[in-house]
Amino acid sequence: MNLEARKIEFIQEFLKLQSEDVVSRLEKILKKENYTSGEIAFEPMTQAELNKRIDKSESDFLNNRFKNSSELLAKYE
Structure with missing residues (x-):
């Protein structure tokens, strides 16, 4: 499975989430990853x-x- 297909699959699963706590945790992970990888515009x-x-x-x-x-x-x- 290529990266684009994995992203689409992840988004589909993400949209099914009902727990605000899980969404918050995933947001934190994404922010941390973006920060450490330098993707945040400074x-x-x-x-x-x-x-x-x-x-x-x-x-x-x-x-x-x-x-x-x-x-x-x-x-x-």
């Missing part, structure tokens, strides 16, 4: 976007709009 920020983000971060810090690491860790303990 678009770096432009210099202007980076500078804007830095300016906002500095402004947030000066105006006490931030959380320190201990506050973040406490949230997840």
Whole structure:
């Protein structure tokens, strides 16, 4: 069986699924595979976007709009 036939067979079986949990697990597997194989398109920020983000971060810090690491860790303990 060639790759195209296997894909079609997989899609047909996938469409028969009734379990949302199974669909979610398959989505996670697909995302992980796409990420590790480099198929996800990565678009770096432009210099202007980076500078804007830095300016906002500095402004947030000066105006006490931030959380320190201990506050973040406490949230997840």
